[in-house]
Amino acid sequence: MSHEVRWGILGCARIARLQVVPAILRCDRARLGAVASRDPARLAEFRSLFGEFTGHASYEALLDDPSIDAVYLPLPNSLHCAWAIRAMRAGKHVLCEKPLALDAGEAEEMIRTARECGVLLMEAFMYRYTxxxxxxxxxxxxxxxxxxxxxxxxxxxxxxxxxxxxxxxxxxxxxxxxxxxxxxxxxxxxxxxxxxxxxxxxxxxxxxxxxxxxxxxxxxxxxxxxxxxxxxxxxxxxxxxxxxxxxxxxxxxxxxxxxxxxxxxxxxxxxxxxxSDRYGEEIRDFSTAIQEKRTPRLTLDESLRNMRVLDRIRGALHG
Missing domain, CATH: 3.30.360.10 (Dihydrodipicolinate Reductase; domain 2)
Structure with a gap:
């Protein structure tokens, strides 16, 4: 892939508005391609801040957009698994906000889907890029x-x-x-x-x-x-x-x-x-990994290990 990686954003979350979309705009390997929101006012706000992009009235429409290479997923934690899987099955690479999932079982399903679909999936621990x-x-x-x-x-x-x-x-x-x-x-x-x-x-x-x-x-x-x-x-x-x-x-x-x-x-x-520019470097690494067909800095094995420990902490918490 020689062109800039074209990013789609699922929702107009605060972290997307304040950090990730500006990071995409700073990156010479990336371009903001589309944003999805059911709220026209939120899309208008994003357009006033970030210029032109394709606005979609649903997440499904963005995932069906053939011009989009990668999706940033800043949705509530309970929605990470379902929407990441839908995005990957639509052929999109996925940068998913932390935590990757609610539990290790969800994470395993997401990782399995990424490998079956031949796309990249990474948990967005931006501090690893400082x-x-x-x-x-x-x-x-x-x-x-x-x-x-x-x-x-x-x-x-x-x-x-x-x-x-x-x-x-x-x-x-x-x-x-x-x-x-x-x-x-x-x-x-x-x-x-x-x-x-x-x-x-x-x-x-x-x-x-x-x-x-x-x-x-x-x-x-x-x-x-x-x-x-x-x-x-x-x-x-x-x-x-x-x-x-x-x-x-x-x-x-x-x-x-x-x-x-x-x-x-x-x-x-x-x-x-x-x-440092932690968000900018995260976007650059993930975009470059897509272009070079390599693993990004944070591996899925590490994310799964951390998710298993998170499960044990939650288990001790409720025990």
Whole structure:
């Protein structure tokens, strides 16, 4: 495929308007081709912001549009599986917002469909495309920390919007799905395995978890803690501790400029990280993967592993 990848957007979600569509417009490998919404006013708003594209009055019409190569799916979590499968069966590559699905069974069905249809499917963990994460991976690969014994990762914010899907259990709401999947993904990146044991505590509001902590114990001696929520002051931070050193990662899941702190023996090093374009790089990688017929950065095996651990956290939560 030599042309720009032509993107279709299923719905006019806030993240599409604020982040993903602008990222598509910034990318020289991508082009905004179509947006689907039942609300003409939302389509008009998108057109005023982003210029010309084909407007479709239904998701089905967008999936039937032969000019569209790839679909970005920012729908509520409960709709990810059904619409991703419909898109892939229509021959579209799919970038699906995190979490990929509600459970591992749905994820397996989505992955199976992607392979049967010969299209790409990726979970949209945009933080994996930052210079901050690249530096974290470089330090881990260097072995300077020694065998990893502890990971502590937190992502929370204060949710001040009312009537949001984030607090609707029927739509896959709750802090674990919304922001807890980020620390879980980081822990999985470090551990490279599934835990032996899981313990969870949480508080609920409107039928969903809004303040949750989980402890994960792994066979190699690693113990990881995950914290997430949206009922209190925002925190976005991680630390990775090995036998020979520790790495402190403020703003773990953001792409702002900042610094990491590496502690080894009696030495403390501050490591600068530049500002990144996490959404732009995500769109570029996925678009290029389509063009080059290769696997994008985040693999389906990793997403499925994380989904299985997410299931275990949810199982401990309801047990």
């Amino acid at each position: 210079e901050r994460l690249a530096k974290v991976e470089e330090i881990l690969a260097s072995g300077v920390l020694g065998p990893i014994r502890s990971v502590n990762s937190t992502f929370r914010f204060f949710l001040d919007r009312v009537n949001t899907i984030k607090e609707q259990p029927g739509l896959g709401g709750g802090a674990l799905y919304d922001v807890g999947c980020y620390p879980l993904n980081l822990i999985g990146l470090v551990a490279g395995a599934e835990p032996e044991a899981v313990a969870v505590e949480c508080t609920r509001r409107h039928g969903v978890n809004v303040n949750l902590s989980a402890v994960l114990r792994y066979a190699d001696g690693l113990v990881a803690t995950l914290h997430c929520g949206f009922d209190a002051f925002g925190r976005n931070y991680s630390e990775i501790v090995g036998t020979d050193g520790a790495l402190l990662v403020p703003d773990t899941f953001l792409d702002d400029a900042g610094q990491l702190t590496l502690l080894t023996g009696t030495e403390t090093r501050q490591i600068a990280v530049p500002k």
